[in-house]
Amino acid sequence: MEFLGNEMLTVKDGKLKIDGHDAGELAKMYETPLYVMSETQTVKNFERYVESFKEYSEKTGKETIFSFAYKANTNLALTKLLSKLGCGADIVSAGELYIAKISNVPSEKIVFNGNCKLKEEIKMGIETKIRAFNVDSISDLILINETAKEMGKIANVAFRVNPNVDPKTHPKISTGMKKNKFGLDIESGIALQTIKMAEKMENVKIVGIHCHIGSQLTEISPFVEETRKIMDFVVLLKNEGININDVNLGGGLGIPYDKQKVIPVQKDLAKAILSVIYEYESKIELPNLILEPGRSIVATSGVLLGTVKHIKDTPVAKWIMIDAGMNDMMRPAIYEAYHEITSCTLRSEKEVVSIAGGLCESSDVFGKDRELSKIEVNDTIAILDVGAYGISMANNYNSRGKPAMVLTSEKEVSIIRERETLADLISKDIVPNHLL
Ligand SMILES: Cc1ncc(COP(=O)(O)O)c(C=O)c1O
Incomplete structure (x- = not known):
């Protein structure tokens, strides 16, 4: 076999x-x-990300951050191993943040996702000075701003947008289509409206745009479509006077569960995503790039x-x-x-x-x-x-x-x-x- x-x-x-x-x-x-x-395979899988994307920082001088999606596996030995290799953390709960802290993940490599964040979790994220909360709704934004205000702090926020892209994967792990519960819709203007609200708030700082369209993607074209929609949105924001430092394209790269089928790997993903991003060089200052791979590092x-x-x-x-x-x-x-x-x-x-x-x-x-x-x-x-x-x-x-x-x-x-x-x-x- x-x-x-x-x-x-x-x-x-x-x-x-x-x-x-x-x-x-x-x-x-x-x-x-x-x-x-x-351990050997995990290191290889992670290092393939580093190797495949290293040209981005070399060419642009911008950061490239891989924040491992903790939901895939939070065994402490693995999270410590990945942290030692320079990997960050994509977290969705106080529990995952706790594990990221114990694993010595630097706060600037921690991003907080989720469509139903709790006040206590937000507090913990602000205290930890995480890189960004990925805002999923107007009420999420209001809660983050209020919590930061009560603490006398400023919270970094990125906005999880819903680009309505079909990831061509199992419906239960598809997350970036209009019918899914995640993100702020771009087409209807909800995403822009939310970001404009944030501009007027005193206790949040706008740092990025985030997107995650689904998991176990076995084709590259949805990633290309996602990247283009996100970059177009970043240009639109620039024209509105809002500069975006971080673009976070989420996770999603699939693995060959079926051993008969050869599917795209890290270097194919890098080639596709980066070539789209470079197209925007003349329109905006290129952003830092964040990815949140889970499955493709440990599965x-x-x-x-x-x-x-x-x-x-x-x-x-x-x-x-x-x-x-x-x-x-x-x-x-x-x-x-x-x-x-x-x-x-x-x-x-x-x-x-x-x-x-x-x-x-x-x-x-x-x-x-x-x-x-x-x-x-x-x-x-x-x-x-x-x-x-x-x-x-x-x-x-x-x-x-x-x-x-x-x-x-x-x-x-x-x-x-x-x-x-x-x-x-x-x-x-x-x-x-x-x-x-
Ligand atoms: C917001 C977010 N980022 C990243 C991931 C990781 O996805 P994957 O394990 O497919 O790389 C998930 C998983 O569903 C997610 O919801």
Whole structure:
């Protein structure tokens, strides 16, 4: 089998290796379900962004900032790793801001997104002196201004605009079309009206324009359309006497979940976006560039290992039941997402099987009718490309503890998240006196 995008995976003597470590052995040593994150792959994915976009700062003298979308994965080892590499943080909650601060992300590389920010979160962002709040509505702007006023401070604001661009992705992860809840509509004039309101406010400073049209984009054309609409809007603002320092184009670059399909990578994204931005050189002073990639930095780095516990034949399928379930990795259940699956022991005989978890839900299925190498009870199964929106969406449904997590490099394996215990499952519940 081919591992497009998963350079940390190899097969030796019929055994799957992650950064050279035998996946079946990792499963035995740390038990399953187990998330394995490759440090090597994460560094490569991030450095490809730096490398692909480095010409922008060289040519223009402007900043290029990559703010990792924390929602993709907030494991502290990963956020610290990325922060050490010079990566910023795109956050959407007090929790994510807290993690960014603990990870030593410089405040000027933190951007605060979200369509329903809370006053306490805004306060925390102002205290941290973040680079910008990405304003999503007039009421969001008013709350930011009022909060800053009460604190005797000025808050930096960028405006999340909705450019009405079809990202050609799954509808549940599309965010920049008119029908979506996000952003300030450009066409109707709402975005301009909001920015003009901000101009008159005393406790906000206008610093940028922001946009994020969706996730898992596998074509470049929507990014081109987005960039052009944003740059046109920046020109319009300049003509209104409003100068924009930062243009933030969000995240969204997809990864090859389907190993048969070659899709654009960081350098294709850079080439497309930058060539549009350069077209505006004569019309405006080019801005600092911010991107918020999540999936394309960590998805391909992650593998979820599960152990085969039962094998069952029905008239229509052969079911392989593993100890990982939809509570560990929700994507197939909520988006019908495709993830490549492989046995960690590759035998020459093949069979068509369906792979399921043990939760009491028919949607707890990782893959249907897949041709895999013959599987036996106690084999380790690997679900690929789970490093983004995997552990960060994990939950305790069916009272199952969240899985453990290890970080691999060619040199070592480190545990980076403990498995939740039975006691953890009830640690926040309180039984009133009359029921004791
Ligand atoms: C505002 C914003 N920025 C960035 C991202 C990251 O997107 P991706 O993981 O597709 O790069 C998201 C994800 O939905 C988002 O909502």
